Amino acid sequence: MAAKKSSAVPYAVDVPDRIRKERYFDPDFFALEAKQLWPRVWQMACRLEEIPNPRDFATYEILDQSVIVVRGDDMSVSAFHNVCRHRGVRLVEGRGTCASGFTCPFHGWCYGADGANTFVSRSSTFSAHNMAADEIGLVPVKCETYGGCAWINLDPKAPGLRDSIEPFATYMDAWQLEDMHPEWWYSFRLPVNWKLAQEAFMEQYHVLETHPQLRLPGRYPAKGKPFDAARFLESELTYLRVMSEGMAGMVHASDVKVAERLMPKVKLPDDPVEARAAWERELNAAVVRWHRGKRHVIPDLNQIDADGFTEPMVYCFPHYFILPMYSSASAYRFRPLGPEETLMEIWSLTRFPEGADLPMRPIPEPWAHDDPRVPPIPTQDFSNLPKQQKGLHSLSFEYMRISEQIEGHLSNFHRTIDGYLEGTASKKLLPALRELNVNPLERPVLDLGL
Ligand code: FES
Ligand SMILES: [Fe+2]
Incomplete structure (x- = not known):
């Protein structure tokens, strides 16, 4: 280019x-x-498990900005700038539950989980323009959920998530x-x-230079050499173990166990490409069976492959x-x-x-x-x-x-x-x-x- x-x-x-x-x-x-x-x-602000119940909140910090992500009484998720409208104090830190809303630690202004201002002490001492209802609630931040997470965008005009x-x-x-x-x-x-x-x-x-343990002989047999199914399976299993231990569970330990139990039972075709595809199919099916046996929610992994969503x-x-x-x-x-x-x-x-x-x-x-x-x-x-x-x-x-x-x-x-x-x-x-x-x-x- x-x-x-x-x-x-x-x-x-x-x-x-x-x-x-x-x-x-x-x-x-x-x-x-x-x-x-x-x-x-759009930024991934928190996982939804962090705010499981109404009025649970989690804060998200990006550079000098802080955002409160909060679960409403109707379980909807919304977000607000984490700052008191009085004199700019940051309202909350970390995560928690705002059973009776957010109270500013400085002069005690209060806000509901919907961001509305619910209390200003000695409000009659302020001039009217500083007490306009639409000026003293928390400032909303664009917020949507996807993939088990709440996402925020500080630009109110941003395209949707x-x-x-x-x-x-x-x-x-x-x-x-x-x-x-x-x-x-x-x-x-x-x-x-x-x-x-x-x-x-x-x-x-x-990968080959930085992670030498991922160089596995037999995973991709050399051209012209006869395909050795036992060696291929052994190296697949080594790969799964290395990924499982190396990433502390990127390949889940239960999937490795499923593969170990499956290995002695599979018959692979002689062609290396077909053998790899057959092994993947069998392992996908066995993993899905294992999880569904435990009533886990899991999609059909072979359908994912068939639909082409195989990116690692x-x-x-x-x-x-x-x-x-x-x-x-x-x-x-x-x-x-x-x-x-x-x-x-x-x-x-x-x-x-x-x-x-x-x-x-x-x-x-x-x-x-x-x-x-x-x-x-x-x-x-x-x-x-x-x-x-x-x-x-x-x-x-x-x-x-x-x-x-x-x-x-x-x-x-x-x-x-x-x-x-x-x-x-x-x-x-x-x-x-x-x-x-x-x-x-x-x-x-x-x-x-x-
Ligand atoms: S700064 Fe929040 S109540 Fe004064
Ligand atoms: Fe890497």
């Missing part, structure tokens, strides 16, 4: 397969993102994402820019990923804490019986990137990140040179960000989002029409 006309955005991506280093640490660039990007995009996250939503509908719930939730403080942190998960190019990872701009594997999935969320600091969270999602009491997971204390409790696969990803963030500052380094054919998602991501930074209307950016909200691995640089 040719270079684009020069942009008003500093360090813009003018050559699509070259990403300027300043985008990852320059404070002015970071400030521009804070002003033009984050206030205009579903429109903005397609085709991610269509993919995840097939997986019945809303029926997966967290088994655990971890968070990590990474000493790198939020884009750099995400990019470690946006390409497959790094789907991205949702600007900060969310789902990685579905058999019954379960990992979910990632990234938030900037500063130009060179990121909060990354991982949820392990799995299936539960219909109507089950869903466990409320504690809000995790962020671990350092090198904390020994970090599961092995993200430990390997995290180990490169600080080295990369430091390397970008080298006087000799100007820009990343990315593969136009297999690391294209990085370029598509950055050029969409430039669209926001230039002030392009959100509606006009929807076609670019459609190209981003897909499996990011092995993607080419695309013309996004920007």
